[in-house]
Every structure is written in C-alpha cells, then in structure tokens.
Amino acid sequence: MNTNDDSKDYNTTDIKLISTEVLIIGAGNAGLMAAAAAAEKGVKTLVIEKEHTINLLRLSLGGVDTNAQKRAGIKINKFELVEYLAAFAQHNVDEGLIYHWVNNSAEAVNWVEDNVLQPHGAHLRAEPDIGEKNPIYKAFPTQNDATKDDNTFASYGKWFQEKVEEMGVELLFDTSLVKLEVDNGTVTGIVAKNLIDDKYFKIRATKGVILCTGGxxxxKELLSKWNPLALKKNVYNDSPRNDGAGIMAAMNVGAIKDEAPAGCTFDRGLVPIGTRTEDMYVQTETYQDWLWLASHPLLKVNVRGERFANESTPYEFIVNAASKQKGYLYAMIWDSNFGKYAAQFHTLGCARIGFPGYMANVEKLKADTEQYVDKGLIVKAKTLEELAEKLHLPVENLLKTVARVNELSAQGVDQDFGKEAYRLTPVAQAPYYGCMLGGRLLCTFDGLRVNKKMEVLDEDYAPINHLYAAGNDSGGFFFGSYPDRVPGTAASHAQTFGRLAGKQAAQN
Structure with missing residues (x-):
C-alpha cells in the first residue's frame, strides 16, 4: 500500500518552497518534545500537524530516577525493570532501546516539570508501588502525574505549545505529509499539502526530518494488513489522527518496520446490544461510550453466557481472552451492590477510585455508570432471566454461570479461574445490570526500526541519512500488548525518544 501520491509532478517551478533546519511531522508527545530539544540547540525548527490543534499530551509520564521520584524516596532497579519489559515482550524487542529509555527518561520528565509545569504552578507527583501481592500485578512505580494540588490532574498541552513557540519553534497546522524527498541517500525534506486550500508545497530541511505522526x-487498511486481530477485538479507536502516514512515507524510501504487531487496548468499549464486532470500529477523540466500570473485576461472560477467564487481570488481557471466544465480544454482569464492590476491588491505574484514577469516588463511578443505562448501552433488569434476554445471552447458561459464581463467592475460593477472594463477588441483589463490551485501541506501537540515535533504518539496518522517528512511529520497544504495570511508559517513550531525536537532528 502506498499512502503517498507519487503520480503527481512536484518538480514544477511554481510550487512554493520553504526552508528550515529541523522539520518535525506531528505535534504530540514526541513531536513537541523533539521541537523543544532542537530549539534549545539554536536551530531553526518547524513542526507541521495535519489537524487544527496539537495532539493530547499524556498526563502520566513514566520514568526512572526522576526528580519527583527522588523527592518521594522512590528508587527503581533499572535492571529488574528492563528485564521485566523484555520478558513481557518475550524478548521480541531491541533491549538496548529499552535501556536507552531508562537511562534518558528522567531528563525528559524533569524537563517537562521544570520548563512547562512549574512556571504555571504545577509539578509532578511520583506514584508509589501498588503493593499488590498477586504476581500478575507485579508492577513498578514509574508513574509521575502532572498536578497542582496532588488531587487532580493538570492538563499541560497548551502550556507546552506556548513554551515551544516562545523558544522560536514555528507550528503549521492543517498541513499534511505527502511524501519524503531524498537526494543521493539523504532525506532533504518533504512534499506537504495545505489542507485548507488543497495546495501542495515543499519544505526543505537541511539538518533532518523527524517523524512523530503516531501509529x-x-x-483500517493498514490494520487489516499488519494487525488484523486488532480490528476483530476492538470496536473503538481513540486516536483518529493516527493514519500511518509517517510510517508509510518512510517505508516508501526504503525504511523497515517491526514485523510483529503491538498496541495498547482498553477494556472499556460499550457495544450496542446485537452489534457484530466486524460492523463496528468507531473513530473518536472524545472517548465516546467509555465505561470506567468495565475495568473492574466483575463477572465477564462470553456470548454463550459462560465465564471464560479470570476477570482480575490488566486491562488488555480480558480483551485478549475474549478474542479466543465466539464473536470476540463479551458481556459484563453485576448487581446493585456494585458501588460497594468497587470500593473493595483496589482497582489499579487510571480505573482506580481516587486520584490518579479518573473516578474521584464511588458515587462518581456509580453516576458514570448509570448514564449509560439512560443511553441503552447498559441494560437493567429485575431478574436474571430478563437480563439474559435483553443481552441476547442464552438464559439457561447465564443462570448456571451466575449460580456457580455465587457458590464460589460464598466459599471465598475461585476454584474455576483463581480470582482473589476480595475480588470474588456475587450477583445476587436486584436490580441486575449488564452490557456488551469490546476493546478500545488507544494506539499501535509497531513502528519503524530505529537505532539509539533515533535514526530510521533501512533493509541493511543502516541509518537513512537525516531521517528520524520517535513516539509510535518508532519501533523495537513494544510487542503484543502494552505493559500497563509499568505506568506512563508509552508517553515517556514518546517524549524521551522525541527529545533524543531533536538533539540528534540539531547537531547534524
């Protein structure tokens, strides 16, 4: 597949030409950090972005030995962390790149705190280890949260944009990448398109081009080719900007990418009853029909009404388990005591109750859930038989499954799937609730192969001169599912490698 229009003649004398030293494509976590790093070196820096605004900057940043962690007395064994990440990926990664992230992450995280947050009265709060003894929840306290009051998140995207503009970086919005231009093996710039007037123009970059367009x-065409299972198990895409333009542009000039897919999926995609997963792939930047409760370890059953996995797993794992079931979707079943159960679950990450979760308390979680009853995406019933019929589940199977779960809850031992006793809860108090769920693909991670200078590699694993990649355009770091027990890794990977790419391009 070729996403660039190579049939056009861009070598005419009337096409507009602008020049810069470092050109960055994409204004997100990686792109803005790359711009800041290049501008610090005193070089002329231009960022283009096909949308009207910068992309969302993540509020939780991973890192090792950050200033925030030092203030909190948190120390992470980097060798144990790297081995965990490599083992999580079955070593289908470039382990040297993971060490490179660990060794450079603190500089990037500290830069954000010092230059973007503190001038606005905000700071980073380091999150401690989760203290969970279940081996599936082995985790590392890598998370640093942007906040002003240690109780709520501080959104800093606008501040970051203002900072790079103060540093002299120019941002061009509504401008898309069409193709990379190469002269004697060196990337010299790009052909771009103004999406407002549909006119093409060229940008010459004398020091380098950095691809930060996301995954x-x-x-859907690239997903079908590179990660077809993602289309089957996910019913939402929460990053509609990420069309693969940067990856394809690089491959069209000889770059190579990861051969195996990787991505980050959340288990919070509400599905209208009766929908088939192959008929639904909603593109949304607003987290449409996003159910926070779905990440809680309540009863999950397949479309046959049968329990199929331990519900007490990291977010993506239950979606992976459902992909081995008929229809790829699954139902979640609970009763009127769900607020009480949520308080005892000790749910981790962004689904936890209280900061740095997004539900401040149980009452907020209950209100968030009830809104979807009004929308018809959650069904409510006086009996389990009625609930099964509304969910299009086999009534007899669901009754049998619930009876078994209630029996196990009374015993306090999950003899079927090994869920912890404090997360093993009955479905016994009417009214009963249920919904159909699928995955939400936040992003893909299988990107272009790069070296430690963030240079994009060709088929001989040699760098393509003056071409760099960072963020989800760069590969070699993830494999399969996202390791969410190392929180903030994705954002930090983007910002850290963006900073390294900006520095490297600037010194050419």
Missing amino acids: YSAN
Whole structure:
C-alpha cells in the first residue's frame, strides 16, 4: 500500500518552497518534545500537524530516577525493570532501546516539570508501588502525574505549545505529509499539502526530518494488513489522527518496520446490544461510550453466557481472552451492590477510585455508570432471566454461570479461574445490570526500526541519512500488548525518544 501520491509532478517551478533546519511531522508527545530539544540547540525548527490543534499530551509520564521520584524516596532497579519489559515482550524487542529509555527518561520528565509545569504552578507527583501481592500485578512505580494540588490532574498541552513557540519553534497546522524527498541517500525534506486550500508545497530541511505522526490505529487498511486481530477485538479507536502516514512515507524510501504487531487496548468499549464486532470500529477523540466500570473485576461472560477467564487481570488481557471466544465480544454482569464492590476491588491505574484514577469516588463511578443505562448501552433488569434476554445471552447458561459464581463467592475460593477472594463477588441483589463490551485501541506501537540515535533504518539496518522517528512511529520497544504495570511508559517513550531525536537532528 502506498499512502503517498507519487503520480503527481512536484518538480514544477511554481510550487512554493520553504526552508528550515529541523522539520518535525506531528505535534504530540514526541513531536513537541523533539521541537523543544532542537530549539534549545539554536536551530531553526518547524513542526507541521495535519489537524487544527496539537495532539493530547499524556498526563502520566513514566520514568526512572526522576526528580519527583527522588523527592518521594522512590528508587527503581533499572535492571529488574528492563528485564521485566523484555520478558513481557518475550524478548521480541531491541533491549538496548529499552535501556536507552531508562537511562534518558528522567531528563525528559524533569524537563517537562521544570520548563512547562512549574512556571504555571504545577509539578509532578511520583506514584508509589501498588503493593499488590498477586504476581500478575507485579508492577513498578514509574508513574509521575502532572498536578497542582496532588488531587487532580493538570492538563499541560497548551502550556507546552506556548513554551515551544516562545523558544522560536514555528507550528503549521492543517498541513499534511505527502511524501519524503531524498537526494543521493539523504532525506532533504518533504512534499506537504495545505489542507485548507488543497495546495501542495515543499519544505526543505537541511539538518533532518523527524517523524512523530503516531501509529496507524485509524487506518483500517493498514490494520487489516499488519494487525488484523486488532480490528476483530476492538470496536473503538481513540486516536483518529493516527493514519500511518509517517510510517508509510518512510517505508516508501526504503525504511523497515517491526514485523510483529503491538498496541495498547482498553477494556472499556460499550457495544450496542446485537452489534457484530466486524460492523463496528468507531473513530473518536472524545472517548465516546467509555465505561470506567468495565475495568473492574466483575463477572465477564462470553456470548454463550459462560465465564471464560479470570476477570482480575490488566486491562488488555480480558480483551485478549475474549478474542479466543465466539464473536470476540463479551458481556459484563453485576448487581446493585456494585458501588460497594468497587470500593473493595483496589482497582489499579487510571480505573482506580481516587486520584490518579479518573473516578474521584464511588458515587462518581456509580453516576458514570448509570448514564449509560439512560443511553441503552447498559441494560437493567429485575431478574436474571430478563437480563439474559435483553443481552441476547442464552438464559439457561447465564443462570448456571451466575449460580456457580455465587457458590464460589460464598466459599471465598475461585476454584474455576483463581480470582482473589476480595475480588470474588456475587450477583445476587436486584436490580441486575449488564452490557456488551469490546476493546478500545488507544494506539499501535509497531513502528519503524530505529537505532539509539533515533535514526530510521533501512533493509541493511543502516541509518537513512537525516531521517528520524520517535513516539509510535518508532519501533523495537513494544510487542503484543502494552505493559500497563509499568505506568506512563508509552508517553515517556514518546517524549524521551522525541527529545533524543531533536538533539540528534540539531547537531547534524
């Protein structure tokens, strides 16, 4: 597949030409950090972005030995952390790149705190280890949260944009990458398109081009080619900007990418009853029909009404388990005591109750859940038989499954799937609730192969001169599912490698 229009003649004398030293494509976590790093070196820096605004900057940043962690007395064994990440990926990664992230992450995280947050009265709060003894929840306290009051998140995207503009970086919005231009093996710039007037123009970059356009989760054709299972198990894409343009542009000039897919999926995609997963792939930047409760370890059953996995797993794992079931979707079943159960679950990450979760308390979680009853995406019933019929589940099977779960809850031992006793809860108090769920693809991670200078590699694993990649355009770091027990890794990977790419391009 070729996403660039190579049939056009861009070598005419009337096409507009602008020049810069470092050109960055994409204004997100990686792109803005790359711009800041290049501008610090005193070089002329231009960022283009196909949308009207910068992309969302993540509020939780991973890192090792950050200033926030030092203030909190948190120390992470980097060798244990790297081995965990490599083992999580079955070593289908470039382990040297993971060490490179660990060794450079603190500089990037500290830069954000010192230059973007503190001038606005905000700071980073380091999150401690989760203290969970279940081996499936082995985790590392890598998370640093942007906040002003240690109780709520501080959104800093606007501040970051203002900072790079103060540093002299120019941002061009509504401008898309069409193709990379190469002269004697060196990337010299790009052909771009103004999406407002539909006119093409060229940008010459004398020091380098840095690809930071994100992955390809919005591109169903590329998903079908590179990660077809993602289309089957996900019903939403929460990054509609990510069309794979940067990856494809590089491959069109000889770059190579990861051979195996990787991505980040959340288990919070509400599905209208009766929908088939192959008929639904909603592109949304607003987290449409996003159910926070879905990440809690309540009863999950397949479309046959049968329990199929331990519900007490990291977010993506239950979606993976459902992909081995008929229809790829699954139902969640609970009763009127769900607020009480949520308080005892000790749910981790962004689904936890209280900061740095997004539900401040149980009452907020209950209100968030009830809104979807009004929308018809959650069904409510006086009996389990009625609930099964509304969910299009086999009534007899669901009754049998619930009876078994209630029996196990009374015993306090999950003899079927080994869920912890404090997360093993009955479905016994009417009214009963249920919904159909599928995955939400936040992003893809299988990107272009790069070296430690963030240079994009060709088929001989040699760098393509003056071409760099960071963020989800760069590969070699993830494999399969996202390791969410190392929180903030994705954002930090983007910002850290963006900073390294900006520095490297600037010194050419």
